[in-house]
Amino acid sequence: MRERCPVAALDYRSEKPAPSLLSTLSVAEFGKTWLTIILAPPDSLGSLAFEHVPRQGYWTVDLLRSPAMELSRCFYDGKILRVGRLFYDRGFYDEAGNWVEKPASFQAWAKKVFSVARKGLQRDAALYSYVGENAQAERKQRGLTLVSL
Amino acid sequence: MRLLAVGWLLWCSLSLAAPPAPKATSDKAAVKSVTVPNPNGRKGGTEHQAKVKEVEADIKARGLNVRKEHMVPMPEGTKSKRFVDVVGVDPSTGDVKEMHQVGRQTKDAQPVARERKALDDIQKATGDRPEFHPYKPK
Numbered sequence: 618m619r620e621r622c623p624v625a626a627l628d629y630r631s632e633k634p635a636p637s638l639l640s641t642l643s644v645a646e647f648g649k650t651w652l653t654i655i656l657a658p659p660d661s662l663g664s665l666a667f668e669h670v671p672r673q674g675y676w677t678v679d680l681l682r683s684p685a686m687e688l689s690r691c692f693y694d695g696k697i698l699r700v701g702r703l704f705y706d707r708g709f710y711d712e713a714g715n716w717v718e719k720p721a722s723f724q725a726w727a728k729k730v731f732s733v734a735r736k737g738l739q740r741d742a743a744l745y746s747y748v749g750e751n752a753q754a755e756r757k758q759r760g761l762t763l764v765s766l
Numbered sequence: 767m768r769l770l771a772v773g774w775l776l777w778c779s780l781s782l783a784a785p786p787a788p789k790a791t792s793d794k795a796a797v798k799s800v801t802v803p804n805p806n807g808r809k810g811g812t813e814h815q816a817k818v819k820e821v822e823a824d825i826k827a828r829g830l831n832v833r834k835e836h837m838v839p840m841p842e843g844t845k846s847k848r849f850v851d852v853v854g855v856d857p858s859t860g861d862v863k864e865m866h867q868v869g870r871q872t873k874d875a876q877p878v879a880r881e882r883k884a885l886d887d888i889q890k891a892t893g894d895r896p897e898f899h900p901y902k903p904k
Contacts (some may be wrong), residue, residue: 629831629857651857653831672827681819689833692860699860704834714812714904745839745847765839 618642621733622726625662627655627685630675634667644690652692652701657685658726681709684723686730698755699764700746703734810868817868817901821852830854830863843887850888850896865896870903 618624619642628637629651636657644650655678657665666679678685686705691698705727708718718724738747744765748756755761810818822832836853840846854864865888869881877885877898889895 648858651831652860653833653855653857668823670823670826673829677826681815687833689831689855689860692858701860702833706834710812710815743839745837765837 618730618733622729623659624730625657625659626688627657627678629653629655629677630673631667631677632675634669634676636662636665636678642688642690644693647693652690654688654690655680655685656688656703656730657683658723661685661723681706684719684726686727697762697764698752700744703731811903813901813903814868817899818851821866821868821899825852825854825864825866828854829857831857833862836862836865838888838891840887840891843891845887848884848887848891865892865894866899867896868899868901871898871900875900 625636626639626642628639631637639654642654644652657678661684665683665685667676668679669676680687686703688703689701691701693699706719707724708716711717735747738749739753740746741748741763744763746763746765748763752761752763756763818834822834825832831854833853833855834851836850838848838850840848850865851868852866853862854866855862867877867881867885867888869884870878871881872878876882877900881898885895885898
């Protein structure tokens with residue numbers, strides 16, 4: 618991904634209202650590592666808005682108002698593979714009720730991320746998903762179940 | 767290494783969902799379409815957005831992760847899929863733990879017909895009925 622498109626990966630949780638950068642997009646330990654992380658254009662990190670979650674004691678990116686994307690990574694336990702997703706908001710309503718479109722540069726970047734992610738994957742209509750070769754092979758050879766919910 | 771590859775390759779699965787931006791309405795169209803059921807599509811408007819934010823904050827406060835516009839396939843429904851406004855997921859497994867739908871309600875405090883239909887469909891497909899959160903449009 619990073620070879621084809623500049624991406625900054627951020628931990629979903631930060632101790633302060635500032636980006637907590639990740640060195641890898643991989644899941645360290647399934648069942649323990651939080652699967653959701655944030656992706657953003659490296660040159661937009663200064664534009665991120667943060668919101669506090671006091672009861673859990675962390676800060677996180679306000680995805681609605683920031684030039685950032687949510688990446689829910691897949692969960693895998695050897696038996697099931699729960700699909701992940703990429704998601705972003707193209708804009709939001711401001712306090713006056715006006716629609717605010719996110720910057721065109723961000724939207725172009727987001728489209729590029731989607732495009733790169735789709736490459737090499739096959740659409741599975743029944744799952745409404747894009748499935749990779751390895752997942753398909755595991756599915757056929759070992760009966761791996763792909764879970765869409 | 768292989769396991770990681772499996773996960774990696776599925777990342778962009780499911781909705782790849784950037785919701786459509788609200789369509790600009792031309793003068794001509796505005797004259798023609800007097801009653802637009804939901805001009806902003808799935809996004810809703812300002813009040814809908816505010817209520818969604820409120821629900822999200824509550825989910826996060828309880829230690830779950832938030833996922834907006836969660837797609838539910840409807841293999842037997844009249845629609846091929848529905849979108850739950852907000853779901854709370856287990857942060858480390860991605861398992862959906864709760865579902866929330868935000869919408870308008872009638873004078874007798876019931877979800878409006880289109881919301882009831884959505885709730886029914888989602889319940890039929892998942893076995894669980896989303897919690898309904900009404901908002902008041904201006």
